[in-house]
Amino acid sequence: xxxxxxVVDFAKEIKEQLQSDCSEHNIAKIAKRISDCVxxxxxEGFIWQYLRCNGYDRKTGMFMLCxxxxxxxxxxxxxxxxxxxxx
Numbered sequence: 210x211x212x213x214x215x216v217v218d219f220a221k222e223i224k225e226q227l228q229s230d231c232s233e234h235n236i237a238k239i240a241k242r243i244s245d246c247v248x249x250x251x252x253e254g255f256i257w258q259y260l261r262c263n264g265y266d267r268k269t270g271m272f273m274l275c276x277x278x279x280x281x282x283x284x285x286x287x288x289x290x291x292x293x294x295x296x
Contacts, residue, residue, distance in 0.1 A: 211270035212255045219246070220259035227260070231285040240292030260286045 223239055243256065259265055261283060264273035 210251070210255055210258070210272075211267075212252055214267075216248075216252045216255055217259070217265065217267060220256045223256070224260050227285055227289065228282065231282070236285065236288050237292060240289045243289070244293045257286070257290060260289075 223242065226235065226239060243253075248256070258272055262272040262274055265271070266273070
């Protein structure tokens with residue numbers, strides 16, 4: 210899935226923030242940033258996919274999935290998503 214560069218950059222920034230701090234406070238802060246952002250359904254779907262995957266190739270628009278995905282981090286992503294769905 211190919212989206213605008215700013216969406217990829219936004220997703221990358223959020224992922225880095227979550228990886229460095231997965232506290233409840235930071236989860237709520239990131240959920241608010243996502244909720245406050247005006248996103249198309251495709252852009253929002255991209256962000257969730259970006260957070261769940263181990264890599265993204267901007268040229269091809271393909272995500273890299275690995276069997277060794279970090280399930281603990283995926284739980285944090287699910288927590289952020291749950292908070293954004295309560296917009």
